[in-house]
Amino acid sequence: MEKINKNILNQVITLRNPVSYKGNYGKILIIAGSTHFGGAAILCSSAAVASGAGLVTVATVPEKFTAINTRIPEAMTIDYQNKNDLLEAIQNNTVIAIGPGLGISSVAKGLVKVVLKEATKNQTVIIDASALTLIAEEKIPLTTNAKIIMTPHQGEWERLSTLKIHEQNELNNIDELHKLNPKAALVLKKHHSEIYYQGKVLQITAGNAGMATGGMGDTLTGIMAGFIGQFGFSIETISAALLIHSYIADKLNKKHYVILPSLLIEKLPKYMASFSYENGHYLS
Ligand SMILES: NC(=O)C1=CN([C@@H]2O[C@H](COP(=O)(O)OP(=O)(O)OC[C@H]3O[C@@H](n4cnc5c(N)ncnc54)[C@H](OP(=O)(O)O)[C@@H]3O)[C@@H](O)[C@H]2O)[C@@H](O)CC1
Ligand SMILES: Nc1ncnc2c1ncn2[C@@H]1O[C@H](COP(=O)(O)OP(=O)(O)O)[C@@H](O)[C@H]1O
Numbered sequence: 001m002e003k004i005n006k007n008i009l010n011q012v013i014t015l016r017n018p019v020s021y022k023g024n025y026g027k028i029l030i031i032a033g034s035t036h037f038g039g040a041a042i043l044c045s046s047a048a049v050a051s052g053a054g055l056v057t058v059a060t061v062p063e064k065f066t067a068i069n070t071r072i073p074e075a076m077t078i079d080y081q082n083k084n085d086l087l088e089a090i091q092n093n094t095v096i097a098i099g100p101g102l103g104i105s106s107v108a109k110g111l112v113k114v115v116l117k118e119a120t121k122n123q124t125v126i127i128d129a130s131a132l133t134l135i136a137e138e139k140i141p142l143t144t145n146a147k148i149i150m151t152p153h154q155g156e157w158e159r160l161s162t163l164k165i166h167e168q169n170e171l172n173n174i175d176e177l178h179k180l181n182p183k184a185a186l187v188l189k190k191h192h193s194e195i196y197y198q199g200k201v202l203q204i205t206a207g208n209a210g211m212a213t214g215g216m217g218d219t220l221t222g223i224m225a226g227f228i229g230q231f232g233f234s235i236e237t238i239s240a241a242l243l244i245h246s247y248i249a250d251k252l253n254k255k256h257y258v259i260l261p262s263l264l265i266e267k268l269p270k271y272m273a274s275f276s277y278e279n280g281h282y283l284s
């Protein structure tokens, strides 16, 4: 299993072209949140904004609009139960992240199905949390024209793959991913998370137990969306998003026993600037 080197951050996080505008940095739709899990939508969308996404729209329940608009004024909000607004948003965004705090209601199930059906080959769908649970428990086929990135923790991967945690080794994971969708990328979140994509297996060696707190995975999903929106879909971009999340957490862990996801999010622009400066060339 190949280790992901810190150099990937310099390679992926390129300096911005001075004449660019927000439209060059990805339009992100985050379908997240429900009555009891508003925080997941806030963390995911603020991570997307802080990681540099050009435009972020959050599709959620209207009761969470005020909280989202107050915490993240940069993001727009739509009601995911308004079919026309949702379909328009699916069409207009380049990256769609679905799942954080969505819950497993019939409404949530319908949202997962609509996204898989409507997303096109030029789009990336990031599937996390409740969306993964729904795919597993409702046996929703993982078929779509879009590029897929799944980001399960080991419990979610157990539901999806039927592999018990002690059975989740490299070969078994490759086999089960192949059965689910051979074209999908799998980010298996754990201590030293792993990426499986088209036969390649990569691993980060960053990350710490201070990250074991609710909302840390929702944050990674937002970073992943922001990175894919800006830097394009590739295994390098996925690696950089996964690494910067744990890299910042390790820096914070020196002085913070537990890493608050909102603090990690606040630090993203500063760390991204440090890596882009070292790299020194413009996005083409
Ligand atoms: N502030 C908010 O709004 C927040 C909202 N959130 C939202 O809550 C929703 C539910 O997501 P979830 O991950 O909390 O619960 P779930 O899908 O039931 O999975 C847990 C099951 O898997 C097992 N398990 C095994 N290994 C594991 C591992 N490494 N990490 C974690 N679990 C592991 C575990 O085993 P156990 O601990 O019981 O032994 C249990 O059986 C989802 O939409 C999410 O976005 C959260 O993000 C929190 C902050
Ligand atoms: N002990 C640990 N070592 C390294 N990383 C960890 C550890 N515990 C949690 N993490 C990381 O924190 C994140 C937790 O994700 P997840 O369980 O989906 O959180 P949530 O759904 O609450 O947002 C993952 O990126 C995982 O790799």
Ligand SMILES: [Mg+2]
Residues within 6 Å of the ligand: 128, 129, 153, 217, 218
């Ligand atoms: Mg999660």
